[in-house]
Amino acid sequence: MNNLKKIGLTALAGSLIAGSVNAADLSVSGGVSINLTGLDSGETSGNGFTQSDSINFSASGDVNDMTVTFSYEIENGAEDDNSISLDMGDAGTLTYSGHGQSSALSAVDDVMPTAKEEPWDVVTGADAGIINGNAQNNSFKYTYSHDSGATFTAYYVNASATGTAVSYSDLAIDYTGVENLRIGYAAGTTEATAGTEVEEDTMYAVYTMGGLSLGVQVSEADSSAAGADTESTGYGISYQVSDDLAISYGGHEIEYATGDDQEASAVGISYTMGSMGISATMNKVDNVANASATDRTSYEAGIVFNF
Numbered sequence: 001m002n003n004l005k006k007i008g009l010t011a012l013a014g015s016l017i018a019g020s021v022n023a024a025d026l027s028v029s030g031g032v033s034i035n036l037t038g039l040d041s042g043e044t045s046g047n048g049f050t051q052s053d054s055i056n057f058s059a060s061g062d063v064n065d066m067t068v069t070f071s072y073e074i075e076n077g078a079e080d081d082n083s084i085s086l087d088m089g090d091a092g093t094l095t096y097s098g099h100g101q102s103s104a105l106s107a108v109d110d111v112m113p114t115a116k117e118e119p120w121d122v123v124t125g126a127d128a129g130i131i132n133g134n135a136q137n138n139s140f141k142y143t144y145s146h147d148s149g150a151t152f153t154a155y156y157v158n159a160s161a162t163g164t165a166v167s168y169s170d171l172a173i174d175y176t177g178v179e180n181l182r183i184g185y186a187a188g189t190t191e192a193t194a195g196t197e198v199e200e201d202t203m204y205a206v207y208t209m210g211g212l213s214l215g216v217q218v219s220e221a222d223s224s225a226a227g228a229d230t231e232s233t234g235y236g237i238s239y240q241v242s243d244d245l246a247i248s249y250g251g252h253e254i255e256y257a258t259g260d261d262q263e264a265s266a267v268g269i270s271y272t273m274g275s276m277g278i279s280a281t282m283n284k285v286d287n288v289a290n291a292s293a294t295d296r297t298s299y300e301a302g303i304v305f306n307f
Contacts, residue, residue: 024061030054035302037122052076065089073100092144101141104153104172105133105186111204112236113213115248116268116281119234122298123285126264129230129254131200131219133170134190136163149177155188165194182206198223211240227257244272260287275306 032053053076060069067087073080081100087093095101109132110118120126139157146152153172159165170188187201204217217234236250247269254262263286270279280301288294 024059026057026059029056029058029307031304031306033302033304035300037300038298039124040297054080092142095141095143097137097139097141099137101135101137101139103133103135103139103155103157103168103170103188104141105155105170105188105200105202106135107153108172108174108184108186108202108204109133109219110217110234110252111182111184111206112215112217112234112250112252113206113238113248114236114250114266114268115238115246115270116279117266117283117300119250119252119264119266119283120254120262120285121266122281122283122300123264123288123296124298125289126262126283126285126296128289129232129256129262131202131221131230131232133186133188133200134164134168134192136160136168148175150175153186164190164192166191170200180208182208196223196225198228213238213240229257231255238268246270254290256290259290260292262287262290277304277306278302279304 030053032051035050035052036048037050038048055074057072058069060067062068066089069085069087070083071085072082075081079099081097083095083097083101085093085095109130110120112118120130133155134157135155136157139155142154144152151174153174154169155171156169157164157167159167168188168190170186172184172186174182174184176182183203183205185201185203187199190198190200199222200220202217202219204215206213206215213236215236219232219234221230223229232252232254234250234252236248238246238248240246248267250266250268252264256262264283266281266283268279268281270277272278278301280299282297282299284295284297286295288296
């Protein structure tokens, strides 16, 4: 990471926020990766090789006994994630995000241990039924962490013409107060289409023993529309072979009210060498998006350089 310390942003910050302002700390970090994706014969894969790059800027400083942080990302040459967070110490942290912020529920839609990607990822269309709330741009998130190991998260976004017909909010609780164990629960009610409410929730547990991690997660979506309810079950196991090498296996099933359930599995591996990492995954999904006999496989491999 390249750090440019004590950049003189006092005059600019002072024009925006009244009161005593200290000089901000500005940091810059980034990464670039080369990826290869291979799809089965039922999909059009094209070249297969892609590049992804990201540059992240972060400026933070003390304002009226709070730490204010502005984050801004340029990804693949275009503006991407950006946010302003107010760290109020023991009172928690409030973040407003113009783009790229996850909701309390979407942040934990799949927390199963993996060396690379989720079982439902990589394969085209397999993520359509994932139970993950309704994260939108221009949203607020509040996070409070207690010394007991409990973390509470609340999320809110105003109604918009395209993202959600009514204002949306969700809540999550995550607990790590028992050694080697992480458990959590999140819930929210979406109404992306006016008059169609979907009550979503998820619960999970991950247990770690040395380099071995085991996890299970159960999610449910109850819709006011007839025949649209879904349930999903995911599991994962990962093993940290060494400080640099990790391997994993995971599965995920989405149960629909009618038709064949989507069943996914994945094997992953990752290896790090300082600021360089190499990873790969092989994913197989049957009955993609509840479509009978639509079975697909895909692999993804990549190398990433962080700076």
